[in-house]
Amino acid sequence: MRNINKKFQPIISLVSRLLLGGVLLVAGGLKAFKPDESAGAVAAYKILPTNIAHLMGYALPWLEIAIGVLLIIGLSIRFAAVVATAVMLIFVVAIISVWARGILIDCGCFGGGGAVDPSKAAEVHRAYLVEILRDLGLALTGIYLYFFPYGLLSIEKPLQIIEEQ
Secondary structure, three states, X not given: OHHXXXXXXXXXXXXXXXXXXXXXXXXXXXXXXXXXHHHHHHHHOOOOOHHHHHHHHHHHHHXXXXXXHXXXXXXXXXXXXXXXXXXXXXXXXXXXXXXXXXXXXXXOEOEOOEEOOHHHHHHHHHHHHHHHHHHHHHHHXXXXXXXXXXXXXXXXXXXXXXXXX
């Protein structure tokens, strides 16, 4: 396994950056220009006080976009990977929280969000599991990028080489 990573690490890092960055960019982009929906989706989790939840709902899409752009272009990769991993783990905890409390919501991960009709409870519970697994996979991608940030088409590594000269 170590030899495979050593041989393909630049490609794996590139794919990881594009995957994690792309997901964040799309998720943030779909929510950024619908701030009321995003605020409502965060409030639906009933974890934070409503005012703070709305503030988070307004800010979160822009954070996702910023981190997504940094990852895609390959700048401040470790920082972006840490923030992206933290965001994914917060999402996992939030989804587990609503699931454990029996709250039926659409996660709002890619827009929308909010309460779901109780007749769709089985569907929502399956969706929770899929969302948790997806976000854990993305968090693992972020962890990988923390340890192996430099890959193909990264701006950061060439900048470091120039600074060292």
